[in-house]
Amino acid sequence: MRNIRLVTLMVLPCLAGCLNPDIVSTTVGGLYPVAPGNEQFVLVRLINQTTATLDVPIVYDDGSLPTFTFFVRGLSPGGRDTGLLLDWPIVRVAIGDLNNPYLPAVSALFPNGSSIAVAFGLPALQAGVDFNRGDTILFIFTEDSRSSAYIRVSPALIRGSTQTGPFSRGDPFLRLQILLESTGY
Amino acid sequence: MMSRHPLVPGCAGAWWAALGLALVAGCGALNPSLVGTVTSSAAPGIDEPTGTILIAVVNASPASAAAEVQVTKKDGGILSLVIPVQPADSDPANESDHTTMAQDCDVASIQLIKVLAFSASGGYQEAASNYLPLTDGVELSCGKVVVITISGNTPNILATVQVF
Numbered sequence: 298m299r300n301i302r303l304v305t306l307m308v309l310p311c312l313a314g315c316l317n318p319d320i321v322s323t324t325v326g327g328l329y330p331v332a333p334g335n336e337q338f339v340l341v342r343l344i345n346q347t348t349a350t351l352d353v354p355i356v357y358d359d360g361s362l363p364t365f366t367f368f369v370r371g372l373s374p375g376g377r378d379t380g381l382l383l384d385w386p387i388v389r390v391a392i393g394d395l396n397n398p399y400l401p402a403v404s405a406l407f408p409n410g411s412s413i414a415v416a417f418g419l420p421a422l423q424a425g426v427d428f429n430r431g432d433t434i435l436f437i438f439t440e441d442s443r444s445s446a447y448i449r450v451s452p453a454l455i456r457g458s459t460q461t462g463p464f465s466r467g468d469p470f471l472r473l474q475i476l477l478e479s480t481g482y
Numbered sequence: 483m484m485s486r487h488p489l490v491p492g493c494a495g496a497w498w499a500a501l502g503l504a505l506v507a508g509c510g511a512l513n514p515s516l517v518g519t520v521t522s523s524a525a526p527g528i529d530e531p532t533g534t535i536l537i538a539v540v541n542a543s544p545a546s547a548a549a550e551v552q553v554t555k556k557d558g559g560i561l562s563l564v565i566p567v568q569p570a571d572s573d574p575a576n577e578s579d580h581t582t583m584a585q586d587c588d589v590a591s592i593q594l595i596k597v598l599a600f601s602a603s604g605g606y607q608e609a610a611s612n613y614l615p616l617t618d619g620v621e622l623s624c625g626k627v628v629v630i631t632i633s634g635n636t637p638n639i640l641a642t643v644q645v646f
């Protein structure tokens with residue numbers, strides 16, 4: 298009897314996934330997707346967890362020249378997060394410069410008026426290696442005293458394969474895809 | 483003293499270790515959908531977004547344009563977005579005539595502040611603007627798509643806001 302109880306205790310959390318909403322999404326459907334999933338996009342999100350206001354150049358490459366730069370300006374601690382939805386295919390994505398990870402291209406303005414320039418510090422993320430169609434790439438800005446610029450940029454990922462629905466409250470990525478296709482964009 | 487567990491004789495502590503491992507696995511350590519790093523850099527723990535609101539700026543005019551949008555968060559934080567778009571063309575492969583931003587669902591309101599259209603001669607025109615904010619719980623909710631369409635030509639640029 299005690300063995301059955303122990304085995305139940307071991308198996309139950311694995312099945313429940315500790316109520317992780319992604320597990321719910323992939324098995325019985327969730328409320329909203331947090332990545333494009335099956336749609337022809339990649340979402341790049343910036344999350345500011347510092348006390349500084351950031352100007353962040355998102356650079357990306359769709360395989361053609363020239364490459365693209367989109368500036369998010371004034372991402373304040375209160376504003377906290379925003380994202381840029383990119384049409385697939387995308388070949389590479391980075392912050393600052395696709396070929397020079399040490400270019401200090403992010404500007405950070407602190408409440409005391411001081412400012413610093415921050416480099417991404419990592420090679421550009423590559424399609425098929427670091428991300429795929431339907432994924433959400435997160436660039437998280439945190440204060441880190443071990444970093445030379447005091448601010449560290451950390452990439453993370455939400456796999457699109459976990460966000461394929463069905464979603465009970467609607468899928469904005471699917472809506473947008475239909476809208477763009479129906480209007481010739 | 484012999485353990486009473488026949489599966490792990492003499493090692494009762496291993497049960498607790500196994501139980502701990504199972505709990506960890508259930509809580510996402512083996513869950514591929516949990517936010518994780520894609521490079522060797524360590525990502526700090528963050529809350530996953532609860533959902534997404536999209537703001538799409540679609541340019542149907544032959545002028546380069548930019549929309550300024552103010553996003554107010556539920557905790558009072560304000561984010562001002564300037565969203566540029568290139569002139570419209572009929573080529574679906576050219577994606578620069580529309581730009582889409584995404585917000586987490588902690589948004590209280592979204593307001594189009596102004597739209598600027600730039601003429602080939604270097605001047606610009608501000609579209610007539612008196613846009614009321616789209617408010618959470620009224621026009622706006624998690625999962626919605628806000629579409630700002632820029633049409634006409636300078637000096638008669640028009641911007642419309644729709645929610646889908």
